[in-house]
Each structure stands twice: as C-alpha cells, then as structure tokens.
Amino acid sequence: MVTNMKFKRYSKQREAIYRALQERRDHPTAETLYLSLKQAQPTLSLATVYRNLNQLEHSGHILRLSFDVDRYDGNVAPHPHFFCTCCRNLADLNLPINDTLDEMVSKMGYHVARHDLIFRGTCFSCAKRESAQTDVCGSSRLP
Amino acid sequence: MVTNMKFKRYSKQREAIYRALQERRDHPTAETLYLSLKQAQPTLSLATVYRNLNQLEHSGHILRLSFDVDRYDGNVAPHPHFFCTCCRNLADLNLPINDTLDEMVSKMGYHVARHDLIFRGTCFSCAKRESAQTDVCGSSRLP
DNA sequence: GTCAATGCAAATGGTTTGCAAGCTC
C-alpha cells in the first residue's frame, strides 16, 4: 500500500479507494467514488467502498464529513471547507486559524479530538450565473 | 404563534415543535422531539414533525445540523457546538469569533450564508468516567 | 490452511411522500 497502514490484510480495493481520495480535491460521496473506481475495476461493489471508507476513517487515514449525503476527505489535517448550496461543490478553504480554534476550546476544559468548520453559501461561478440569469439553482435549496 | 411567522396556515403542531426547540438546549433529533411532544399530543405523527422541521428550516426559524442523525437548533444566531463522541451530547459553545469567521471568508469573495463550527471530542463527564473506569463509551466510537 | 476482504443481495433506519380526512382562514 501507499503507506504502511497496518490493516489485517492488503486489498487492491482499499488501495484504490485511498489513493483516489488522496488525488481528488472534490471530497466525493461514497457513490461518486464508487462510480469512478468501477471504471477501472468493474467488479467493485458499493458495499466494499463503504466498508473501506469506514475502516480508513476508523484508522484515521481519511475524514468523513456529515452532509445529507456524506463526503470523504483524504486530507486529515484540519482545514475549513466551503459548501456551495447551489452546485453542491465542497471546496477546501485556507484560513490560518485551525490550531487556534482547538486551543480555545481545549482551554475551556474540553478534550477536543477534531473540529469541522464548514461555510455555506454560493460559490463564485454560481453567484455569477445567478446575477446574470435568474434563479439558477432554485431558491428552495437550503444551506 | 409565538412570533408572526407568516406560514400559510397556523397549526398547533408547528407551534409546539417551534416552542420546544426554543426551550430545549439539547439540539434534539426529530425523533427525540417527536417522542417528547407526543406525550402532550398523542396523535402527533413523526411525519408531521419532519414536515414542520423542514418548513421551519426553510423559513429560517431553526437550523438543521447534519450528523449521522440530524439535530435541530432553535437558535439561528451563529455559534459553535461541541459534540461528545462518547455520550453524543451536543452542546453550545461560547466563542466570540462567529462574525470574524464569516468576514474572513466573505473577504475572499465568497457569498457566505452561514457556517457550522463543530468541535468533537469528549465532554467533561465522559472524560471523568473514562479516566476513572475503563473504556466507558467504547473505543470504536468515532468523532 | 486460516481468516480477513469481497461481491451480491437483502436488510436497516432516518427521512420523505401519497392520500384521504381534518383544520384554518
């Protein structure tokens, strides 16, 4: 495997899932990941993807981000995200405040393991389309 | 209703759901809310709770927080939360950084509607129990 | 050879929806 991950057994499925998450920047859902990996490995099963994502999360190699449909991130270093409620893109943000945040809460006496900071709104391209045309993404869509 | 909410029609179910969320501090799930309200209103249906929670969210009166099981918050003012991965309690935190965060991201050019800042770890009582006894909440539980 | 990992299909469980009856205005 890419790095020594000390799982009970090696599997090429897990390898592919982990590598894809390292290479992608789009924080895919399990199904998105499954569909893209299935092209190279047509026998791949969605259950296997879910099982490996859970294993990789438990072992601390990836992060699960809770949304209506969960997203996965191969970058376990704390960093904020921006979720566009129009196109449903999830992007990394670069704010130099991650450690600061954990320290603030640790000082209050909590045992902080991690945090999630997710901004919601409209991304550049959706905002542009919305101002040009009318109601691109449906006003009913919620943050 | 408690405040003028301009819904198409008044309903005592919606009133009860909204009031409960204003009074509670525990960010309940739909089912928790349903079970507690059902005592005073035995004919209440879980579907009605979900429908009203969605309406109240769309109208901006409450917030939905995505977890494995969603939580609801009657306080729509931005404020961070602490989720205990042991007892699954979700508590409010008081950090004076909410506006600062939105401003930082707005200055980057994003149209920010809101943000969620959720710390995960162990709360006071679970940490105490864990250090006293052994493995109170099961080491397999994830943030 | 052992036993973890897979693929498939079935189950699970939180959330949504169709519909007839009940309310609000």
Next chain:
DNA sequence: GAGCTTGCAAACCATTTGCATTGAC
C-alpha cells in the same frame, strides 16, 4: 368552501449487514 396541514402507511435511499466465495499471508 378552498386549500394548507395532519396522520397513517408506504416509499425512498444512503448505508450497513449476512453469507458464500475469493484472496492475502
């Protein structure tokens, strides 16, 4: 009375699980 809202049951769908088979060590 029009039509939003409810309650019930059924549907939905993301995720998990049972089981026989495959594959790593």
